[in-house]
Amino acid sequence: MRTAPPRRYLMCPPTHFEVSYSINPWMDPAKPVDPQLALTQWEDLKRTYLSLGHTVELLTPQPGMPDMVFAANGATVIDGRVLSARFAFPQRAGEALAQRKWFQAQGYADIRIPEHVNEGEGDFAVTRNLLLAGRGFRASPASHAEAQEFFGRPVIGLDLVDPRFYHLDTALCVLDDSTDTDVMYYPGAFSPGSREALARLFPDAVIAEEADALAFGLNAVSDGRHVLLPQAAAGLCAPLRARGYEPVPLDLTELLKGGGSVKCCTLEIRV
DSSP states (O other): OOOOOOOEEEEOOOTTOOOOSOSSTTOOTTSOOOHHHHHHHHHHHHHHHHHTTOEEEEOOOOTTOTTTTOGGGGEEEETTEEEEOBOSSGGGHHHHHHHHHHHHHTTOOOEEOOSSOBOGGGTEEEOSSOEEEEESSSSOTHHHHHHHHHHOSOEEEEEBOOTTSOSGGGTEEEEETTSSSEEEEOGGGBOHHHHHHHHHHOTTOEEOOHHHHHTTTTSOEEOSSEEEEETTOGGGHHHHHHTTOEEEEEOOHHHHTTTOOTTTTOEEBOO
8 A cells, every 4th residue: 555654735825816917828817716715725725634644834925926825836845955936927026035034934044046947846846866847938947957956866857838737737746756657747748859758757657638637637746645636637536546546636726717726735845
C-alpha cells in the first residue's frame, strides 16, 4: 500500500479574491465571482489536508492582491531553501514580497530573490532528484539555470505551447516525489520535443485526456497516496486507482475563474 508521509503546506484564504483583470485565458472580469462560495471551497480543501494528517500554515491575505490565494506561485521550497518568485505581471508582484516576509518571520535564512522570472511551483515541479521546469508563457528559460544553481539538483526544461496551460502545474502533476518515475500529464500542452522527453523520463505516467486537463485535473496535489484533484476531472480517477493512489475529488470551480485549482492554492514547504 502507498504511504502518505505528513506534509506541510502554505495556503492563503481567498479573502480578497476577485477577477478584476485578465492575465490568463481563464480569467474574465465580466464573469462575477461569488466570494463566499470561493471561501467555502477553499476551506474544504484546507480541512481535507488536515483530515489527512498534514499541516497547513496560513498567509495573511493582503488587500489589492486578489490572486494571493494561489499561494503555490509565490515561491519554491526544497530542503529548507526558499527560491522566491519574480512574477511576469505587475498585478502580482507584491505577492512575492509577502511570502518572503512570511518565510523570514518563520526563521528561514536561505532565501533567494531571483534575477529572472519564475512563478514558484506554478512552473517548478519536484521529484526525488529532479526539478521539472516549465517555460513558454511565464517563467524565463534563464530561471531554470538559476534554480539549478540554487537548489543543486538537475533541472529538466519543458516547453508549454498551449496558452490554456500557461503554467506547468496546469499540465503535469508529480504523484510520488519519493521517486523520479510517477507523474501524470497532458501531452497536448507540450512541444513535440518536450513530449518525447516526458515519454523517456516517465514511460509509465498517467496520461490525461484533454477534457480532464481542461477541468484542471492536473492542477492536483499528491501526498504519495491521496491525490486531491478537481471533481470534474473524473476520467483521472480510475487510472490513479489502478496505480494504487486514492483520488480525493474536490469542488474548486469558483477559484477556477482565476485560473487555479487545488495545486495553485497549495505551496509545499519541504524542509
